[in-house]
Amino acid sequence: MAPxxxxxxxxxxxxxxxxxxLRAVAEPVEAVxxxxxxxxxxxxxxxxxxxxxxxxxxxLGIGLRLAVVDCSDAKNxxxxxxxxxxxxxxxxxxxxxxxxxxxPGLFDKVVRPAEAExxxxxxxxxxxxxxxxxxxxxxxxxxxxxxxxxxFIDRLSPMRRQRLLGxxxxxTRKKARP
Numbered sequence: 001m002a003p004x005x006x007x008x009x010x011x012x013x014x015x016x017x018x019x020x021x022l023r024a025v026a027e028p029v030e031a032v033x034x035x036x037x038x039x040x041x042x043x044x045x046x047x048x049x050x051x052x053x054x055x056x057x058x059x060l061g062i063g064l065r066l067a068v069v070d071c072s073d074a075k076n077x078x079x080x081x082x083x084x085x086x087x088x089x090x091x092x093x094x095x096x097x098x099x100x101x102x103x104p105g106l107f108d109k110v111v112r113p114a115e116a117e118x119x120x121x122x123x124x125x126x127x128x129x130x131x132x133x134x135x136x137x138x139x140x141x142x143x144x145x146x147x148x149x150x151x152f153i154d155r156l157s158p159m160r161r162q163r164l165l166g167x168x169x170x171x172t173r174k175k176a177r178p
Contacts, residue, residue: 011046014101015061017151017168022102026058026065026147029082032125036066040080040123043068048075050101054139056146059102067143071135079136082121084144087129089113089137096138098152105171106164110155112141 015021029036039062047055047068057066070078094114099107116137119129132140142152153161 010049011042012060012062014046014059017100017103019061019102021058021061021063022146022151023149024058024063025149026056026063028065029121032082032121032123036064036082037123039064039066040068044070044078046101047078051075052101053135054143056143058146058149059100065147067140067147069136069139069143071139079140080123081118081140081143082125084118084120084140084147086141086144087117087119089117089141090115094134094138096135098138098142100152103151103153103164103168106153106168108152108156108160108164110138110142110152112138112155114138116141118144 039057043055043057043060043066046060047053047070053071054067054069057064065083067081067084068078069081070076090113092114093111095109095111097107098110099105114137115131115133117129117131118140119127122128145151145154153164156164
C-alpha cells in the first residue's frame with residue numbers, strides 16, 4: 001500500500017466497476033478481531049482521503065460484511081459496522097446525491113428511507129441496535145447495499161442508469177487511449 005499524505009499507510013485501490021467483486025454478497029464476520037480492526041482502520045483512511053462519508057469493505061476488494069460511516073462535520077465520529085442489517089426503516093424518504101469511488105465522477109439522486117434502525121456488531125464486538133436518521137441513515141443503507149452486491153445505480157430508473165453507465169464507458173475509453 002502507498003503511504004498516505006500524513007505518512008501513514010494508505011489503502012488498497014478501489015475496485016472499479018464492472019469488477020464482479022462489486023456484485024458479490026459479502027461474507028459475515030465471525031468476530032471483531034485485530035484483523036477486523038486493521039481493515040476498519042484502512043477503510044477509514046480510504047473514506048477520509050476520498051473524501052467520503054462511508055465505505056464498505058467490498059469497495060476495496062475485501063469480501064467481508066464491514067462498513068464505516070462518518071457524516072459528522074468535523075469527520076471525527078466514525079461508526080464501525082460488522083454484519084450490519086436493517087431492522088426497520090421509515091416511510092418518510094429523502095433524496096440525496098449519491099456516488100461511489102468504484103464509479104468515479106458519477107453521481108445521481110437516490111431516494112431512500114430517511115430513518116433506519118440498524119443491528120450490527122460495533123468496534124468492541126458487541127451487538128448493537130441503533131437508529132440513524134438523515135444523511136447517516138442514507139449512508140449506512142448505501143453501504144449495506146454494497147455488502148449485498150448492489151450499487152447506487154441499481155436504485156435508479158433503467159433510463160437514468162443507462163445514461164450514467166454510458167458516461168462511465170465514455171470516460172473509461174478516454175482514459176484507455178494514449
